[in-house]
Amino acid sequence: MQSPLKENDIVHVKQYITNKKGSKVAAILDIKELARINELIEDLADLKAIEDRISEPVEDYEAYSRKRRSRLHA
Numbered sequence: 908m909q910s911p912l913k914e915n916d917i918v919h920v921k922q923y924i925t926n927k928k929g930s931k932v933a934a935i936l937d938i939k940e941l942a943r944i945n946e947l948i949e950d951l952a953d954l955k956a957i958e959d960r961i962s963e964p965v966e967d968y969e970a971y972s973r974k975r976r977s978r979l980h981a
Contacts, residue, residue: 918934918936918940918944919936919937919940920934920935920936921934921935921936921937921940922934922935923935
């Protein structure tokens with residue numbers, strides 16, 4: 908189930924471009940709005956990466972570091 912949209916979730920379109928039938932075919936966005944959307948997309952990509960890796964085994968940093976050092980000196 909999707910959560911309801913918040914004001915900041917809505918894309919603020921400056922102007923729509925329509926075809927001869929009046930159907931919207933493109934939109935003009937303010938550059939600041941485009942930057943905001945890009946940040947949201949990056950956030951979603953980060954969340955997807957976290958979701959994809961959540962089932963990976965957890966390893967203590969110290970144990971990993973010791974194992975890594977032993978491989979470098981072998």
